[in-house]
Amino acid sequence: MPESDVALLAAAAREAGQIAKSYFQRDPDVTDKPDGAGPVTVADLAVNRMLEAELRAARPDYGWLSEESEDTAVRLEQQRLFIIDPIDGTRAFINGTKDWAHSLAVVENGRPIAAAVYLPMRDLMFTAQLGQGAEVNGFAIEIAGLDAISSATLLGAKPNFDARFWVGGTPPPVKRAFRSSLAYRLCLVAEGRFDGMITLRPSWEWDIAAGALIAAEAGATVSDQFGAELRFNNRHPQVPGVIVGAQSLHSELISRLETGQTKS
Structure with a gap:
């Protein structure tokens, strides 16, 4: 075969x-x-x-x-x-x-x-x-499945947690960690070693297509920063940020975000 x-x-x-x-x-x-x-x-x-x-x-x-x-x-x-x-x-x-x-x-x-x-x-x-x-x-x-944002550890670059990107100027009460590779960040969430991942900058499809499927198949909710499903093979091959986590953690992050983008 x-x-x-x-x-x-x-x-x-x-x-x-x-x-x-x-x-x-x-x-x-x-x-x-x-x-x-x-x-x-x-x-x-x-x-x-x-x-x-x-x-x-x-x-x-x-x-x-x-x-x-x-x-x-x-x-x-x-x-x-x-x-x-x-x-x-x-x-x-x-x-x-x-x-x-x-x-x-x-x-x-x-x-x-x-x-x-x-x-x-x-x-x-x-x-x-x-x-x-x-x-x-x-x-x-499979993902860790943590729902409580107050105990979450998120992978993301420091600028993503600037006050201007969050409702009321208040970043979420999470611990932050970082890895250079976006693909690896997505896989670390899939493996349950971190609770979620966030990047608010426009993200190239080649950085995230593989990791997005791995995270989703491990049980994560994966979307752009506005909560929409990620779609690939776009004419301009970028998506508007990526938010990943257990469903309730993901929803909480989306609800706290202001419209805006940053560098990661």
Whole structure:
């Protein structure tokens, strides 16, 4: 039988890890992208070349959207596509810390249906298939399910908790933690290690498509900052922020937010 999309993504993510590790902590060449879009390393580009070649050969009828590939409108006409971040958390990669990931998803008609997020330096493989639950290294995972906002620990950059973004100028009474990779943040919520995640800046689809499915399949409510379902393969491949948590915690966060966006 043909290899499933999840198996295909996981195998490709592991191969990506081998390539990335060959550059890690070896002073890889770094270039700043135009318009303040952040850094890119030779490792990002090498991983992207492999993934595009192998995944597109395996699924030639799927579209392609990757942080490190030139985007075209062709993907908008395709029912299924790959959404890829060759290395999510490039700054962590450059700095020599472990919390960077390969983020791979298959999206069908705007919804992720298969996902793999792999952290090579931690050997953590998070996977999910729509309607089939989420796993890490083959073991089922689920969210912590905390409802009380006063005891919650949220993953998010400090600017998201500025007073101006919250009703009455009062940020929620939560503890805050941070990881460089958005994909990893979503997986940490899925695994139950943190109660929720928040980012109020426009978020690139390649950063979140895989992690959003993994979190949702682990039981989280996942939406944009206005509470709307995340939709992917948009003409401009961004969504307006991401809020993740157990249903009641998610609802509480949405109700406390003012309209606005920040940097994360």
